[in-house]
Amino acid sequence: MATINGRAKRYDGTAIDYVLLFHWKTGKCLGKSIPDSVGNWSFNYTENMIVGITYVADGCEPITHGAYEFVLNK
Numbered sequence: 001m002a003t004i005n006g007r008a009k010r011y012d013g014t015a016i017d018y019v020l021l022f023h024w025k026t027g028k029c030l031g032k033s034i035p036d037s038v039g040n041w042s043f044n045y046t047e048n049m050i051v052g053i054t055y056v057a058d059g060c061e062p063i064t065h066g067a068y069e070f071v072l073n074k
Contacts, residue, residue, distance in 0.1 A: 007039045008055045015039040016057035024050040024067040
């Protein structure tokens, strides 16, 4: 298993509400991460994949970016 880490904050410096990770080609949701109070989030994965990431915060437009390739180091 491997982990991807990130940090996501609102314009005022507070943490966003959650992060959605999805399979880039199909749009299928792979998981959700709830950031800690300073915006740090993580997601564990067990296979190689190409993903998109969406940051969601109440009162803000969602921000989606990608595609990112997650590769297990063997």
